[in-house]
Amino acid sequence: xxxxxxxxxxxxxxxxxxxxxxxxxxxxxxxxxxxxxxxxxxxxxxxxxxxxxxxxxxxxxxxxxxxxxxxxxxxxxxxxxxxxxxxxxxxxxxxxxxxxxxxxxxxxxxxxxxxxxxxxxxxxxxxxxxxxxxxxxxxxxxxxxxxxxxxxxxxxxxxxxxxxxxxxxxxxxxxxxxxxxxxxxxxxxxxxxxxxxxxxxxxxxxxxxx
Amino acid sequence: xxxxxxxxxxxxxxxxxxxxxxxxxxxxxxxxxxxxxxxxxxxxxxxxxxxxxxxxxxxxxxxxxxxxxxxxxxxxxxxxxxxxxxxxxxxxxxxxxxxxxxxxxxxxxxxxxxxxxxxxxxxxxxxxxxxxxxxxxxxxxxxxxxxxxxxxxxxxxxxxxxxxxxxxxxxxxxxxxxxxxxxxxxxxxxxxxxxxxxxxxxxxx
Amino acid sequence: xxxxxxxxxxxxxxxxxxxxxxxxxxxxxxxxxxxxxxxxxxxxxxxxxxxxxxxxxxxxxxxxxxxxxxxxxxxxxxxxxxxxxxxxxxxxxxxxxxxxxxxxxxxxxxxxxxxxxxxxxxxxxxxxxxxxxxxxxxxxxxxxxxxxxxxxxxxxxxxxxxxxxxxxxxxxxxxxxxxxxxxxxxxxxxxxxxxxxxxxxxxxxxxxxxxxxxxxxxxxxxxxxxxxxxxxxxxxxxxxxxxxxxxxxxxxxxxxxxxxxxxxxxxxxxxxxxxxxxxxxxxxxxxxxxxxxxxxxxxxxxxxxxxxxxxxxxxxxxxxxxxxxxxxxxxxxxxxxxxxxxxxxxxxxxxxxxxxxxxxxxxxxxxxxxxxxxxxxxxxxxxxxx
Ligand code: SF4
Ligand code: SF4
Numbered sequence: 190x191x192x193x194x195x196x197x198x199x200x201x202x203x204x205x206x207x208x209x210x211x212x213x214x215x216x217x218x219x220x221x222x223x224x225x226x227x228x229x230x231x232x233x234x235x236x237x238x239x240x241x242x243x244x245x246x247x248x249x250x251x252x253x254x255x256x257x258x259x260x261x262x263x264x265x266x267x268x269x270x271x272x273x274x275x276x277x278x279x280x281x282x283x284x285x286x287x288x289x290x291x292x293x294x295x296x297x298x299x300x301x302x303x304x305x306x307x308x309x310x311x312x313x314x315x316x317x318x319x320x321x322x323x324x325x326x327x328x329x330x331x332x333x334x335x336x337x338x339x340x341x342x343x344x345x346x347x348x349x350x351x352x353x354x355x356x357x358x359x360x361x362x363x364x365x366x367x368x369x370x371x372x373x374x375x376x377x378x379x380x381x382x383x384x385x386x387x388x389x390x391x392x393x394x395x396x397x398x399x
Numbered sequence: 400x401x402x403x404x405x406x407x408x409x410x411x412x413x414x415x416x417x418x419x420x421x422x423x424x425x426x427x428x429x430x431x432x433x434x435x436x437x438x439x440x441x442x443x444x445x446x447x448x449x450x451x452x453x454x455x456x457x458x459x460x461x462x463x464x465x466x467x468x469x470x471x472x473x474x475x476x477x478x479x480x481x482x483x484x485x486x487x488x489x490x491x492x493x494x495x496x497x498x499x500x501x502x503x504x505x506x507x508x509x510x511x512x513x514x515x516x517x518x519x520x521x522x523x524x525x526x527x528x529x530x531x532x533x534x535x536x537x538x539x540x541x542x543x544x545x546x547x548x549x550x551x552x553x554x555x556x557x558x559x560x561x562x563x564x565x566x567x568x569x570x571x572x573x574x575x576x577x578x579x580x581x582x583x584x585x586x587x588x589x590x591x592x593x594x595x596x597x598x599x600x601x602x603x604x
Numbered sequence: 605x606x607x608x609x610x611x612x613x614x615x616x617x618x619x620x621x622x623x624x625x626x627x628x629x630x631x632x633x634x635x636x637x638x639x640x641x642x643x644x645x646x647x648x649x650x651x652x653x654x655x656x657x658x659x660x661x662x663x664x665x666x667x668x669x670x671x672x673x674x675x676x677x678x679x680x681x682x683x684x685x686x687x688x689x690x691x692x693x694x695x696x697x698x699x700x701x702x703x704x705x706x707x708x709x710x711x712x713x714x715x716x717x718x719x720x721x722x723x724x725x726x727x728x729x730x731x732x733x734x735x736x737x738x739x740x741x742x743x744x745x746x747x748x749x750x751x752x753x754x755x756x757x758x759x760x761x762x763x764x765x766x767x768x769x770x771x772x773x774x775x776x777x778x779x780x781x782x783x784x785x786x787x788x789x790x791x792x793x794x795x796x797x798x799x800x801x802x803x804x805x806x807x808x809x810x811x812x813x814x815x816x817x818x819x820x821x822x823x824x825x826x827x828x829x830x831x832x833x834x835x836x837x838x839x840x841x842x843x844x845x846x847x848x849x850x851x852x853x854x855x856x857x858x859x860x861x862x863x864x865x866x867x868x869x870x871x872x873x874x875x876x877x878x879x880x881x882x883x884x885x886x887x888x889x890x891x892x893x894x895x896x897x898x899x900x901x902x903x904x905x906x907x908x909x910x911x912x913x914x915x916x917x918x919x920x921x922x923x924x925x926x927x928x929x930x931x932x933x934x935x936x937x938x939x940x941x942x943x944x945x946x947x948x949x950x951x952x953x954x955x956x957x958x959x960x961x962x963x964x965x966x967x968x969x970x971x972x973x974x975x976x977x978x979x980x981x982x983x984x985x986x987x988x989x990x
Contacts, residue, residue, distance in 0.1 A: 215921020215940065216709025245834050246850075249924065249935050249952040294924055294937070294952075298834050298850045304924060329837025332960045340668075355663040355989060364668055404814030411811040412748060427755050439762070441787060443769035470914065472680040509683035509775050514783070515914055523769065558787065 192220050195242070195305060202239070203231045211308060221292070221306035226321050229309055230347075233326040236295060236305065244295040244305055247327035252337035254366045256314065257287030286313035289343050291320055293330070311343060314366075322348035340365035440556060443510055443523035445503050445540075447547045451487075455546040456495075460487070460520035463496040467512035467521055475505035476512065489571055501545060503529070504538040519563050525555050628656065633974065635664050640978065641738065642985030646962070653970045658963040662956075665989035673949035678704055678779065679913045681949065686773040688951060689987040691734060694727045694764070695929040697777035702858060703925030703936035704779040708918035710911050715904040716781035717860045721897045722794070723767070723776060724927075725890040729801065730760040731930035732841075732883045732890075735982045739880060740812065742979035743821055749812060756804045759797045766790060779916070780908030791898060798894045805887060813881070822877035826965040826977035829874060836961045839954055840932025842981060845882045846874035852928035864893045876980040883982075917944050931955055931982055951990055955983035 196208050206228040211221045224232050236244045261282050268277045289311045296303030311318045322345035324331045334345045335354040342363035345351055353360060362369055419426040429436055450458035463480040479498035487493045512521050524547070531537035553560040634645035643664035649657035669688065673681040685700045686693035698720055705712065712720075737753030761771040767790055768774040768783070776783055812818055828838070833846040843850055851868045853861045869885035871878030920942045926935035932954030939948035958981050965977050 213921050213923075215707050215919055215923055217706040217921065217923035219706075219923060247837055248839075248926070248933060249937055249950070251937060251948075251950040251952075253939065253948050292937070294935070298848060301850070301855045306924070327837065328832075328835045329957055329960070332956060353663075355666040357663065365671055401816055404816050404819075408811045408815050411807060415752070415807075427758065439765045441766050441769045441784070466914075470677070470680065472676055472683055507683060507687075508770065508773065509686075510769065511679065511683065511775075 192222060192305070195236075196222060198239070198242075199232055199235060202235050203228055206232055208232075219304065219306060221308050223308045223310065226309055226319075229307075229321045229323065230326065233293075233307070233323050236307075237326055241300075243297045243299045244303065245327075246296045246298045246303075247293055247323070247329045248296050248304070249292075249294040250323075250330045250333035250337065251292050252341035252343055252365065253290040253292060254314070254341055255287050255290060256367050257285040259283075260285055286315075288312065289314055289318060289341055291334075291337055291343055293323060293327075295327075318342060319344045319346050321346050322351075324348055339363070342366065438525060438555070440558065442525045444508055444527050445506055445524050445529075446501060446510075446512055446521050446545070447524045448499065448542070448545045449520055449522055449549055449552050450546050451549050455543070455548070457485070458487070458548075459495055459542075459546060460518055461496055461499065462487075462493045462518055462520070463499075464517070466515050466517065470515045471512050472509060473505050473507055475502040476500070477502075489574075496542060499542040499545060501540050502538065503540055504534070519567060522552055522556070522559075627651075631971075635661075640985075641983070644985055644988070646974070648971070648974065650971060653972075655966045655969055655971065655974065658966045658974070660959060660962055663989055665985045667990070669990040670949050670951065674945060674947070677914075677944050678916045678918070678946065681946075682778065683773070683775045685951075686775055687986055688953070688990065689929065689931060689934075689955065689984045690772055691731050691984060692727045692930050693772060693774045694723045694768075694776050695927060695934065697775065698724055698859075699925060699927045699929065699934040700936050701777040701779045702927060703923055703938050704918070706925045707921060707923035707938050707940055708779070708911075708916075710780045710908055712781055712859075713905045713908060714860075714902050715785075716906040716908075718897055718901045719782045719786070719906060720777065720859055721861070721864075722894060722901070723764070723774075723782075725894050725897070726760050726763060726794070726798075728890045728930045729887055729894075730757040731982075732887050733757045733804075735930075735979075736808070736880060736883055739876075739976070739979040740818070742975050743818070745812075745818075749808070752804075752808065752811070756801070759800075763790070763794050763797060766793075778907065778911075778913060780911035781906045785906050791901065794894075795898050798891055798898065801891050802888065805884060809884065813884070819877065821973075821976055822875065822880060822980075824873070824875055825969060825973050826876045826980060827874050828961060828965055832961060832964060833874070836964075837957050838932070838961060840928070840930070840958065840982075841879055841882045841886060842932065842958050844868060844886075845871035845879035847871055852926060852933055856926070858925075858927055864896045866890075866893050876976055879980045915944065917942060922948075926952065929954060931984070931987070932958055951987070953987045953990060955981075955985075955987040959983050959988060 192210055196210060199206060199208060207225040209223040211223050213220050236242055259282055261280050263278055264281050265276050265278055267274055269275075270277070291309045293307040294303075295305045295307065309320050311320060320343055322330070322334055324334060324345070325347060331349065332354065334348055335351060337343050338345060338348075338351050339353045339355055340363055352358070356364065364371075415425055449460050450456075451460065452458040463478055465478055465480065468474075468476045468478045477498065477500045478496045481495045481497045484492040485495050508523070510523055513523055549560070549564075553564075629650040631648045631650060632645060633648055634640045635643040640646075645661040645664070647657075647659045647661060648655055669684060673684060676684070682697060682700060685696040688696050704710070733753040733756050737750035737757075740749040741747075764774055765771045766787060768776040828842065828846045830846050830848055833843050833848060838846070839850070839852075847870050849868055849870055852858070853866075854868060866889040869882050869889065871882050918940045920940055922937070922939040924935055924937045926933050928934075933952065934954055935952035937948070937950040937952065938946050941947040962978065962981065966974050969977065
């Protein structure tokens with residue numbers, strides 16, 4: 190099952206969809222298909238229902254966090270130096286917004302082929318974090334999308350029951366994000382090595398020995 | 400007939416019950432601690448440090464390379480490397496750990512430290528009766544508590560220890576041959592080089 | 605422990621609106637309930653004895669295994685996988701090793717593949733025996749079947765101990781092969797255990813399969829339809845109990861499974877009894893695979909010589925590797941950014957996904973059936989909560 194052909198078939202059948210193949214350079218060669226969130230449901234339904242594809246089994250659903258990177262660019266700007274206008278090279282640093290990603294691994298139980306890997310990306314990591322839920326197409330995504338919501342904070346629109354699943358309801362942060370800082374509120378064990386010992390000492394001095 | 404399946408099942412239970420009087424296969428209970436199962440050779444529990452010879456401090460094989468500390472998945476080993484060197488069992492000066500602690504309340508008996516140690520200095524013990532009253536102090540094992548002799552290692556894992564011994568002996572032999580060669584070369588060099596001053600010396604006379 | 609004394613934990617009776625008719629009782633089953641095999645809770649709403657709502661509550665055993673693995677080296681995560689589904693550490697190792705091998709393009713030597721099949725199928729045997737034992741224990745057959753099952757499982761665990769050093773936390777496989785070769789006499793001992801195994805299965809079937817109480821409690825209980833099973837991504841014996849022919853050993857042919865001839869047992873009704881029978885039959889097939897594999901283990905190395913375990917850095921990229929674990933599809937999804945630790949490490953837990961249809965299977969059944977249905981799912985909370 191060639192991803193190129195699947196891509197062109199989807200493009201022929203789902204008008205207005207924007208697809209992109211995300212190449213994978215590892216020996217596994219499992220390339221994936223980036224789909225846009227507007228047509229995601231239609232694309233997914235096509236993949237499930239098309240008679241020769243029949244991706245009826247959504248195996249693995251997971252999130253990935255890609256935090257923003259610092260991009261340094263060399264730019265030439267005009268500056269007045271010693272009374273003369275000169276062109277100077279300066280390094281400008283910009284912070285890209287980063288994004289969260291949801292990945293779906295699809296197989297077909299009927300045709301016994303696969304996997305086809307779908308990806309969806311949010312626009313950033315702060316407030317534009319909505320993606321359409323694919324639970325209406327594959328029910329197996331229901332709990333796994335809940336898990337992504339819990340651990341990464343992607344909000345799945347159209348999900349029937351989007352609540353925290355592994356962390357408790359009052360929990361605030363999303364622990365699988367890469368910039369997550371664990372709260373300093375648990376009981377430390379006196380393990381002998383450096384980092385933990387330092388932390389334990391600091392914790393004990395701050396909390397007055399508790 | 401209703402109940403036939405139940406009766407058949409009960410017959411099976413009866414067969415097992417009566418069978419347990421005659422067949423060892425059906426009576427598997429062992430009255431621990433009075434009775435014990437034979438020790439399985441490959442068993443592993445917590446790591447220990449191997450030393451050669453009589454004196455545990457002198458013979459400790461660990462050269463404090465810190466690899467196991469880095470690779471241990473739950474990070475329960477802590478080592479402090481010595482500043483000076485001591486002579487190891489084969490008479491070579493080596494670093495040694497001034498502190499070598501393993502927190503066995505954290506250790507998960509995974510054997511990764513054993514796998515990565517390039518000096519065959521750390522091995523897995525089989526002792527499992529280790530309950531203590533102090534949850535913290537008694538489960539943080541220091542260098543002295545961890546040290547066990549090579550004889551003990553041979554006793555608990557005979558096959559593995561024999562292989563390790565053979566390999567170490569081979570390495571040592573190679574090293575000795577090399578140093579012997581080096582010494583010979585040195586001696587040879589020493590024998591040829593002073594020859595000229597010797598001539599000069601006579602000339603001086 | 606009797607199944608009918610199940611839930612007494614906490615309840616809030618709702619005021620009756622229509623003279624007592626349709627009054628619901630809300631019961632919280634678990635998290636400290638023996639039938640949940642760990643710490644797992646269900647919020648159940650009951651109309652008399654009948655279940656009208658059931659919401660599973662997870663997370664009591666959550667330790668964020670995936671986050672821990674992102675800070676560990678590739679080798680360092682291997683012993684942690686043992687603790688996912690702690691009954692089947694070897695298949696967990698296998699799935700992880702397979703994913704890393706796909707990620708880095710590692711070849712596994714022939715002998716190691718055989719060792720993997722042998723230990724993997726032994727794992728399936730001991731998992732299914734204990735699951736069946738626990739299922740009957742949950743039904744109230746207190747003791748006998750479980751003890752018979754554990755007696756057999758013990759023999760397999762002894763084999764594991766003499767091969768890998770540990771009975772449950774085997775930490776046996778490495779990417780590129782296996783950690784330890786068979787000690788002298790191990791194969792003969794294993795052959796003896798495997799040859800004796802069908803006798804135990806016969807005994808177990810005589811003991812139980814025809815038992816009228818067992819049939820009354822399991823037939824037609826907790827029916828899972830074919831369509832729902834596929835839609836909800838159910839895998840393993842549960843899926844096959846509903847009559848869908850999907851076994852990853854046959855579909856993906858990972859390792860060397862295409863060399864062995866074995867059948868895939870399928871159920872018809874998708875009820876608890878079918879799941880029980882599928883597991884029993886699957887053990888007979890595992891015995892067949894084991895006999896074939898043990899007959900022709902080739903000599904040779906057990907580790908790929910080019911793969912180094914320490915300082916292992918696969919090229920940037922990603923891979924999803926999956927195997928048919930005794931519980932279903934166990935997958936590992938890894939993303940490497942070229943550093944010594946994985947950028948993303950994801951476990952696709954069969955136990956969690958199989959649990960998601962619990963409500964559908966329990967609706968309209970009696971309270972006591974929840975326990976039986978739960979027992980037939982075969983889940984381990986170490987893997988559900990990760
Ligand atoms: S056995 Fe594993 S956990 Fe224990 S000290 Fe060695 S590497 Fe660490
Ligand atoms: S036990 Fe081995 S790996 Fe650990 S510090 Fe000593 S020599 Fe190095």
